[in-house]
Amino acid sequence: QVHLVESGGGSVQSGGSQILSCVASGYAHSSNCMAWFRQAPGKEREGVADICTGSNNIVYADSVKGRFTVSQDNAKNTLYLTMNSLKPEDTAKYYCAAKDYGSTVAPRVLPLYQYNIWGQGTQVTVSS
Numbered sequence: 001q002v003h004l005v006e007s008g009g010g011s012v013q014s015g016g017s018q019i020l021s022c023v024a025s026g027y028a029h030s031s032n033c034m035a036w037f038r039q040a041p042g043k044e045r046e047g048v049a050d051i052c053t054g055s056n057n058i059v060y061a062d063s064v065k066g067r068f069t070v071s072q073d074n075a076k077n078t079l080y081l082t083m084n085s086l087k088p089e090d091t092a093k094y095y096c097a098a099k100d101y102g103s104t105v106a107p108r109v110l111p112l113y114q115y116n117i118w119g120q121g122t123q124v125t126v127s128s
Contacts, residue, residue, distance in 0.1 A: 009122030
């Protein structure tokens with residue numbers, strides 16, 4: 001059974017930085033794409049960044065472009081999200097997701113229904 005476990009959440013002041021990690025275990029085969037999503041109270045879960053195996057494909061949501069960086073260490077089976085210049089509107093629960101079927105390319109941030117494997121999330125709170 002596949003498990004994704006996020007860590008690194010917490011409280012940070014506006015303008016600060018934080019790094020989230022997502023450790024994957026139990027894979028029978030490699031995922032095609034992995035992603036970070038976030039969900040703020042009262043809002044829908046939205047995609048933040050995707051990283052896919054096809055042509056080292058990485059895409060970001062416009063709201064985080066230039067501030068967030070997604071990366072992965074395949075040797076450690078770990079996905080990272082480095083968040084800089086954090087804003088109060090970045091406050092949300094951040095989720096790691098993976099999909100092990102379909103295309104290995106994401107032309108843009110993929111919707112949540114495309115992903116079939118999810119972590120439990122980690123809370124990030126940015127204070128002004």
